[in-house]
Amino acid sequence: MKIKPLPPLTEALGMYEKVRLIRRYEERIYYLFLEGVMPGTIHQSHGQEACAVGMLNHLGVEDYMTSTHRPAGHCLAKGVDLNAMMAEMFAKTTGCCKAYGGAMHTGDLAVGAVPAIAIVGGGMPLAVGIGLSCKMRKTQNVVVCFFGDGASNEGAFHESLNAASIWDLPVVFACENNLYGASTPVGKVMKVLNVADRAAAYGMPGMIVDGNDVFAVQVAADEAVARARGGGGPTLVELKTYRIGGHSRNDACGYRPKEEAAKWLKREPVKIARERILETYPKAAAQLDDCDQRVEAQLDAAIAFAKASPDPKPEDGLKHVYFGGN
Amino acid sequence: MAKMSIAEALRSAIAEEMRRDERIFCIGEDIDIEGGFGGAFTVTLGLSKEFGHDRILDTPISEIMIAGAAVGAAMTGMRPIADVQYGDFLFCMMDQLVNQAAKMTYMSGGAVKVPMVMRAPIGATTRGAQHAQSLEGFFTKVPGLKVICPATAYDAKGMLKTAVRDDSPVLMFEHKLLYGSKGNRAEKDALSPIGEVPDEDYTIPFGEAVIRREGTDVTVVANLLMQYKALEAAKVLEAEGISVEVIDPRSLVPFDYAMVVKSIAKTSRLVIVEEDTKRNGWGAEVAATIAETAIYHLDAPIVRVATFDVPIPFAPIMENYVVPSAQRIADEIRALMKK
Numbered sequence: 214m215k216i217k218p219l220p221p222l223t224e225a226l227g228m229y230e231k232v233r234l235i236r237r238y239e240e241r242i243y244y245l246f247l248e249g250v251m252p253g254t255i256h257q258s259h260g261q262e263a264c265a266v267g268m269l270n271h272l273g274v275e276d277y278m279t280s281t282h283r284p285a286g287h288c289l290a291k292g293v294d295l296n297a298m299m300a301e302m303f304a305k306t307t308g309c310c311k312a313y314g315g316a317m318h319t320g321d322l323a324v325g326a327v328p329a330i331a332i333v334g335g336g337m338p339l340a341v342g343i344g345l346s347c348k349m350r351k352t353q354n355v356v357v358c359f360f361g362d363g364a365s366n367e368g369a370f371h372e373s374l375n376a377a378s379i380w381d382l383p384v385v386f387a388c389e390n391n392l393y394g395a396s397t398p399v400g401k402v403m404k405v406l407n408v409a410d411r412a413a414a415y416g417m418p419g420m421i422v423d424g425n426d427v428f429a430v431q432v433a434a435d436e437a438v439a440r441a442r443g444g445g446g447p448t449l450v451e452l453k454t455y456r457i458g459g460h461s462r463n464d465a466c467g468y469r470p471k472e473e474a475a476k477w478l479k480r481e482p483v484k485i486a487r488e489r490i491l492e493t494y495p496k497a498a499a500q501l502d503d504c505d506q507r508v509e510a511q512l513d514a515a516i517a518f519a520k521a522s523p524d525p526k527p528e529d530g531l532k533h534v535y536f537g538g539n
Numbered sequence: 540m541a542k543m544s545i546a547e548a549l550r551s552a553i554a555e556e557m558r559r560d561e562r563i564f565c566i567g568e569d570i571d572i573e574g575g576f577g578g579a580f581t582v583t584l585g586l587s588k589e590f591g592h593d594r595i596l597d598t599p600i601s602e603i604m605i606a607g608a609a610v611g612a613a614m615t616g617m618r619p620i621a622d623v624q625y626g627d628f629l630f631c632m633m634d635q636l637v638n639q640a641a642k643m644t645y646m647s648g649g650a651v652k653v654p655m656v657m658r659a660p661i662g663a664t665t666r667g668a669q670h671a672q673s674l675e676g677f678f679t680k681v682p683g684l685k686v687i688c689p690a691t692a693y694d695a696k697g698m699l700k701t702a703v704r705d706d707s708p709v710l711m712f713e714h715k716l717l718y719g720s721k722g723n724r725a726e727k728d729a730l731s732p733i734g735e736v737p738d739e740d741y742t743i744p745f746g747e748a749v750i751r752r753e754g755t756d757v758t759v760v761a762n763l764l765m766q767y768k769a770l771e772a773a774k775v776l777e778a779e780g781i782s783v784e785v786i787d788p789r790s791l792v793p794f795d796y797a798m799v800v801k802s803i804a805k806t807s808r809l810v811i812v813e814e815d816t817k818r819n820g821w822g823a824e825v826a827a828t829i830a831e832t833a834i835y836h837l838d839a840p841i842v843r844v845a846t847f848d849v850p851i852p853f854a855p856i857m858e859n860y861v862v863p864s865a866q867r868i869a870d871e872i873r874a875l876m877k878k
Contacts, residue, residue, distance in 0.1 A: 277615065311648030318646040327614065328647045332638050338607020339639060345608055346615040349564065349593065369634075372604035379599065533649035534682050536706040 260457035267430020284329035305522035334367030344382030363394030424452030544719025567622030606635035641683030671851035692734035697743035746793035754784035
C-alpha cells in the first residue's frame, strides 16, 4: 500500500496518545493483576493498539463497534470512559457494566461500544444485525466488527460476511490477525495465507494492512468506512499484528519462536507511531512526552477512582436478568 | 369477532404490530419469497405485499446469522420477529440465543435491551428425529429468556403482541399440528383449533394460565397439543365418573404457579403432560416446585406424562407410541385415581 502523509500534528498526537493510553492501561492492569488486587482473568490487547485506534479514530459516537474477549483497546478507542473501564476491572458499581460484565464484556452502548462478546466469532452476527438496524433506520451510521484470525474459522464468520454482503450492509469487518488463536499458529489452521483472501468468497473487497502502524490502519479504515457509509457494503480489513503479552493470564508464550517475537516487538505500535510522527514533525518530541505524562496521570486517577468506588451488594446479582427488572 | 386459525391469528398479529410500529420487522428463511411458502407453516405468507421485502426479510440458510442479526438489531433500536422453519434448528443458533440474547441485558448491568421474538414450530409430525422435538423446556433453563407456548388462536395473537412489545427476548413455541395451515402446507392429522379473535387490539400478559376445562378430581397441566389430548382424555374419563380440570399454562417463563396451586387445593391430584422428553423437562420443574411449595395439598404422587426418553422415531406406529396419546393420559389418570 502507498504510504500516505500523516494527518495534521494535533490529530497525529491525539492518535499517538490513544495508542499510548491503551499500552499503559494494559501494562498497569497487568501489574495490578499480579498484585492480586483485581479479580477475574485478563486477555490483553497491548501490541494491537494501532488496530483499535486506527479503525475507530474517525468514527462518530453514533457509529458502533463490536469487540471480543480482548476488548480494552477497542473500548478505549471508541470512547468508553477510562474511569468506568478501570472500575469494571475492579468489579465496582461505578464500572461501565456496573460489575456485571467484567473484563471480557467491557463496553458502553451509549458511546456505540457494544458490550464485548467473549465467544469467538459470536459478535459477528450481532454486527450484521446492527448494520441492518443502521440501514433500516435510514441512518448513515456504520459498525466496525473486530474479530481475530481464530474467528475466521467459525461458522459465524461465514454466515455474517455472506449476509452483510448480499444486503450491502454498512459493516467493516476488522480482523486482527495476531498469528495465534490462543496457542495455535494460524498457518496450522488456515490453508490460505491471508484472512483477507477469504473476502473474494463473499464478493466483497479484502484489504491487507500493517496493523502495527496506526496511521496506515486509519487510511484503510477511512476507505472501508466511506464505502460502508455510502451504501457500498462491507469490507474485510485484515490487520497484521502481534500480541505483546500472552493469550491470557499465566501464558508465557512458549509456543512462539523467540526470533519471531523479537522481530515483531522491534516494530511495536507505540514505537512506530512515535517514529512516524517525528519523521514528519521533527520538533514534536516534547509534545509526545507530554502525551506520555498525561496518560500516566489519567491512569493514576482512574485507578484511584476505581479503588475508592463501592463494591456491589451480593444480592445485586439477582437484578437485571430482564430489561427493566420485569 | 373473527374466526381464525392460529396461522391466521399470528399473521394478523404481525401485520397489526408492523402497522403500529415501524421498528418491527420479520427475518427468517423462506418467509415470503414470491411463489414460496410464507414460512414453513404459512404464517408470514403475503405480508411482503403490504410491508415490502425490506421488512419481511428473507435470509440465506444461516441460522446463526438470523438469531445474531435479531439480537444486534434489537440492541440498536429495532424490534425483530425472527423465525425458524423447525424448532430443531434453534440448536444451530444456541450461542446467539443463550450466550448473546439471554445475557446481554445482564452483562451490561441492565443498560442494554434486547426486544426480540424468536418463533419456532415444534412437535412430532412423522418427519423423523430432526424435525420433531419439543424444545420449550430446554429454554426454560436459561435465565434471561421468556418462554411462551400459545395453543389457541386467541392466545397466539394476544401473546405474540405482548412478546413484540416486551423489552426482553421471548421464545415463542408453536405446534405444527395446531397452525391450521391451509393448501399444500396443511399437516396430516392436524387439529384445527379455529377460534374467535377480537377485532380490537388486545394483549395477553405472560404468566397467566387459563383453565380450559373445570373439574374436581384431578388437575392436569398440559401445553400446546398435549392440552387437546388431555381434553380428549378428560371427556372419556367424565363418562367414567372422573372429573378432570385442564390447565393450559400458556407461558412457561414466567409460570403461573398460583393457578396450579389453587386447582390442586381443590382436586388434591396433579398430572403434568408435555410432549417433550420426560427427563429434566419443564414438567419436572413444575413437579419439583409444587413438591417444594404445595405438597400438602396433594393426596397422591405427582404424575408426569411425557414423551419417552428417545429421539422421535419415523414410523407413525412408533411415533404415536412414544409421544403421549389421549389414551395414555387417560390410563395414567385412572391409575392415579386408585392411589
